[in-house]
Amino acid sequence: MNNHPIGIFDSGIGGLSIWKEIHSLMPYEKTIYLADSINAPYGQKTKQEIVELCIKNTEFLISKGCKIIVVACNTATTNAITYLRDNYSVPFIGIEPAIKPAALQTKTKAIGVLATKGTLSSELFHSTSEMYAEDIHIVEQIGAGLVELIESGNLLSKELDELLESYMQPMLANNIDYLVLGCTHYPLLIPKLKNILPKDVKIIDSGEAVARQTLKVLKAKNLTANDSIEMLNDNYLFYNNKEVEIMKSILDNKYQISFLKF
Template sequence: MNMKKTSNYPIGVFDSGLGGLTVLKHLLEFLPNEDFIYLGDLANLPYGNKSQKNIVDYSIKCAQFLQSKNVKSIIIACNTASSYACNIIRESTEIPIYNVIDPCVEEVINSNVRKVAVLGTEKTVESNIYSNSIKINQPKIEVYNKACPLFVPIVEEGLEGTEIASSVIDYYLKDIKRKKIDQLILGCTHYPILIDDLKNYFGKYVSILHSGPIIAKTLSLSIEGAYKNTPKISYYVTDSPQRFEKYGSKFLSKKINSVNLVTL
């Protein structure tokens, strides 16, 4: 593709649902002149408990939809899809494909941390992608993985900051807390909504890393920028547009006015 011609094309972002909006939020801050197309595959939410085959199939369809909209690059704003489908999607297209895992791994291996905990969906944790990628580069870093499947419904139901959230965090993470970790990686794009609860639980000596600001910074340094006075954001979902519109503003910290329903 001719970069001069495509620099004003939109950037595509997809996730299984609402969580990827925590990534889009930071993309809008770092790339204020870009158009974005966001696709939430709510019909197949969540990806985190699906088979590898289905995760790959769903992700390919999402990428194909975004390509049909002439995007100049795609961000896979879902850790589960990033774990299993990123390389397959990259092989099928010439446009740049970014995932939310590689930038976080890069951040960890270039830091001085000794003990890291990765929180994610069952499938992301099962893939061991964070542990393997970190240890290839920094074998001395201790990495603990923990699946936290109830975090997503807690966030979806707006229960962050409640006793329910605190109880579930303690249920999943009390053993991790005893490990005296240096850093927590939020390996699911829903989890930043719980960041205040997690900070309260672990205290000020544990840094918390999530993909939104890191991938946004990475893109801002590598993508051919657009120059528009009034950038446009388009939202598409495969199910429940009213729910997406109602709850999406919490993830994005910005009102969502119009959502399009599509079939992939």
């Protein structure tokens, strides 16, 4: 048994969609979540910039005693996970767009992928697409502006609605029946997407699969916590280096969130 925390980092608040899945599956595990909101979005940065930010995030979580680190950001995973695994002994769990299940299940042979520029241009995204979707038409769409609006708390804005509708139009024109969300911020937009998309278009994100993979690795390395540990809100720590109020609203003000000068 190992009662050290699971570390989770993202370019901002989007990775909370991953934290919620991990917490739901393993409520007895302590967690430390780091939101690097001051540098969001990562998707518009160079590979080297992304790697440097991921190093900084990783070293902070290691300094807090984290036993495993979940890179709760598609862009960070696709650009930096190899470097992190090569240079740190702590296990890493990465995230990438769920191309495989969409490609295997599509009936129309057309799927949409909504992601950041950093994810769509990465080697990992292209290799995954080639492996699982060789005969599938993938309609790629960079979600420019979405992360910024989410990070600023503008989930109800008309600008966000208009952006989403414009991004979905070419996908619907190509008869997609699966929409893959390639950014951990985007599950926060699922209610809006369901209002835009026909009911027969299924939306896929990676959160549940990431939680299951995290548990699998913890078990394989004998790092799971004692599942009889008392579930206290103090077991779940959140850090943000920009705004804490938006983060609090997403977490329903249930948990302590600390501002981190980082």
